Amino acid sequence: AQSVTQLGSHVSVSEGALVLLRCNYSSSVPPYLFWYVQYPNQGLQLLLKYTTGATLVKGINGFEAEFKKSETSFHLTKPSAHMSDAAEYFCAVSEMAYKLSFGAGTTVTVRA
Amino acid sequence: GAGVSQSPRYKVAKRGQDVALRCDPISGHVSLFWYQQALGQGPEFLTYFQNEAQLDKSGLPSDRFFAERPEGSVSTLKIQRTQQEDSAVYLCASSLARVRSNQPQHFGDGTRLSIL
Numbered sequence: 353a354q355s356v357t358q359l360g361s362h363v364s365v366s367e368g369a370l371v372l373l374r375c376n377y378s379s380s381v382p383p384y385l386f387w388y389v390q391y392p393n394q395g396l397q398l399l400l401k402y403t404t405g406a407t408l409v410k411g412i413n414g415f416e417a418e419f420k421k422s423e424t425s426f427h428l429t430k431p432s433a434h435m436s437d438a439a440e441y442f443c444a445v446s447e448m449a450y451k452l453s454f455g456a457g458t459t460v461t462v463r464a
Numbered sequence: 465g466a467g468v469s470q471s472p473r474y475k476v477a478k479r480g481q482d483v484a485l486r487c488d489p490i491s492g493h494v495s496l497f498w499y500q501q502a503l504g505q506g507p508e509f510l511t512y513f514q515n516e517a518q519l520d521k522s523g524l525p526s527d528r529f530f531a532e533r534p535e536g537s538v539s540t541l542k543i544q545r546t547q548q549e550d551s552a553v554y555l556c557a558s559s560l561a562r563v564r565s566n567q568p569q570h571f572g573d574g575t576r577l578s579i580l
Binding site: 394395442451452457 | 572
């Protein structure tokens with residue numbers, strides 16, 4: 353069965369500081385992995401995805417994530433936080449390439 | 465259309481009433497998904513359509529929940545005899561390709577359902 357654990361329900365960073373959001377997954381087959389961002393009262397927007405190939409994945413808005421099979425992790429990073437990065441972030445895993453299982457989410461606040 | 469459109473954006477119903485939530489996927493998208501997002505939680509899968517065929521409904525929480533996509537485009541999620549625990553945001557997503565593809569799911573803004 354597939355599942356996702358996001359470590360830390362709330363992360364606060366200073367503007368310009370590193371953003372690090374942690375995600376660990378469980379999957380019985382090689383997984384597809386995703387990060388989505390959700391702004392208030394909006395749907396989810398895809399930041400990046402890992403399917404096969406290069407384990408370091410670059411996404412939109414300067415975010416990137418690294419797939420580490422040995423650690424069953426897919427942590428999301430951004431070198432320098434911007435005020436517009438304040439949102440909720442969801443990690444998701446898919447074994448069957450259609451049914452997404454989401455983590456509980458991490459809310460990011462950015463301090464000026 | 466430019467994106468996935470859901471209506472209504474907000475729905476308030478009394479316990480016991482039936483509700484219908486609509487989803488217009490991106491034109492040409494084969495796959496359509498419904499998710500339920502409770503307050504403070506991640507979305508949870510409800511059901512999946514490939515064109516008009518409902519291939520997976522394993523996430524529907526009870527037989528009060530019913531989804532259809534009769535012409536392979538617009539989909540409706542119906543909840544009968546609503547209960548307070550049905551209060552959530554219902555998200556619809558669509559994807560260009562069929563199952564076992566790495567095509568991403570594009571989400572609508574959701575319908576926020578409140579049961580009084």
